[in-house]
Amino acid sequence: MQKEASEVENIRADAVLDTRGLLCPIPIVKTAERVKSLPPGATLEILATDAGIDADLRNWCRVRRHEYLGCRAEGKEYRAFLRVGNGK
Numbered sequence: 001m002q003k004e005a006s007e008v009e010n011i012r013a014d015a016v017l018d019t020r021g022l023l024c025p026i027p028i029v030k031t032a033e034r035v036k037s038l039p040p041g042a043t044l045e046i047l048a049t050d051a052g053i054d055a056d057l058r059n060w061c062r063v064r065r066h067e068y069l070g071c072r073a074e075g076k077e078y079r080a081f082l083r084v085g086n087g088k
Contacts (some may be wrong), residue, residue, distance in 0.1 A: 003056055006010070008070040011081050013045035014038065019051045020077060028060050033080075035066065038084045046080045053078050 002071065017034045019027035027048050038044060054071040057080045061068035068082035 005052070008072045008081060011043060011045070011069060013081065016045045018047045020047050024050070024052050024056060025049050031051065031057065032061070032064075035064075035082075035084055039053050040084050040086050042084045044082050044084065046078075046079045046082070048080060049076060053080050057082065059066070070078040072076075 015034065015038060017030060019030050022030070027046060027050055030074070031044070031046055034044060046057065050056075057071065058068045060066075061082050066085040067083035070086060071078055071080040
């Protein structure tokens with residue numbers, strides 16, 4: 001379930017992945033690589049400048065069985081969050 005924008009502000013990530021400056025599909029490719037090194041239940045924050053990160057990550061999480069936690073725009077940058085599931 002997606003959290004409200006105010007709730008996304010309060011998420012404390014276990015790991016951060018910086019994909020700023022990269023365009024689709026590279027942020028998702030990098031996310032997939034990073035998730036492999038995290039245990040189930042860990043929270044990953046993805047920093048991005050690609051406006052498609054919200055929809056792309058939401059769909060990727062659904063297919064890969066991770067929990068999409070939400071995305072927050074901060075100017076031209078985005079902070080997206082997921083919780084690692086068992087389906088790495």
